[in-house]
Amino acid sequence: MSTNQIFIVDDDDAIRDALGWLFRSRGHVARLWSSAEALIAGGEIGRCGCLLLDIRMDGMSGLELFEWLRENGHDIPVIFLTGHGDVPMAVAALKKGAFDFVEKPFNDNELVDRALAALDIHHQRSSRQAAAREVDERLAQLTSRELEVMERVLAGQMNKVIAMDLGVTMRTVEVHRARIFDKMGVRSAVELAQLLTARTPKPD
Template sequence: MTTSKAILIHIVDDDEAFRDSLVWLLESHDYRVACHDHAEAFLAGFRPDAATSCLILDIRMPGMSGLELYEELQARGNRWPVIFITGHGDVPMAVQAVKRGAYDFLEKPFNQEALLQAIDSALCAAANLQQDEVQANQCESRLQALTTREREVLDRVIEGKMNKVIADDLGISIKTVEAHRGKMMDKMGVRSIADLVQTVVAYRQQKGKPAA
């Protein structure tokens, strides 16, 4: 898990007193904090390749709203976790934001512990997502290294077909199936059919493809 000192928390809120209180809270828990008094100021310095980050956005601000900023970041492919801060009247809007992929929202007034827990949870979820993406990219590279025949064997193994059935499907001998299967397993970096199935199914789910 990334330590809090390596994490940058962006606060985008037009309320200076509120920003100051959050800075005090977060810095006292060893987070690095960057404040922006409006969405446009944040976008002006936005770097998608920056250090691990979490955004705390006021959902309603003058000019570009927090929701509009979130939609812009989504359009740019940004995956940082976002926690919205909202007043009572904007809860329905915040719920819609969560449905679109925002991590959470907190309704003012909220206690400090609730915010800290939301940040910790959001960062854990983001770290897990990043790890899933790394593993999916690794699996994709390995799949691309397979020959056409090895890929045909893999697809049938994933479907649960035995070597004899695969041989009949492809019009080749069982020994040839076994040879392709062995090379395919080596290239995929797995030691068992269970590992192969778990790896490929997880990859297809990550990429939104059918599992079988």
């Protein structure tokens, strides 16, 4: 899968090459970028499974790139690399949602392990996101009237009540209901409820 790719962004040629060699020598696909700007310009972020990101770089910093990614809907796991990091910086990065924070010089095996762990959670996330997108697409196909009906179906209201509520006939509600099930790809109100309740963005 292309999303197994490990993207590496570091403006230090030596370190970048060392990282590339490290991962490739172990059979992983690594792609190298010498600056945050280059990565963004490349437009291939979507194909990245996890990102090893140097914090201190000329131009856009690693933290700035990280924030840019989050603002643009990429929530791939990011492992920050830093030669001169301190505790507050690490804490801030992790609290903002970074996956990990590693100091240079790093232990090769440990870094690889962490990157693989990042890939793991990336896969978990991406499958859930794919499902969520799928649901959203289906929801988008519903007409406004159908949404009104669906809302009430999910509230557990009977067709009779919904009909009264919307000022239409039961028959009309039945038709909407059938269309909703059809468009949403479910075969019962229970499945619909599960689909939409699970879809809810996780709090915490």
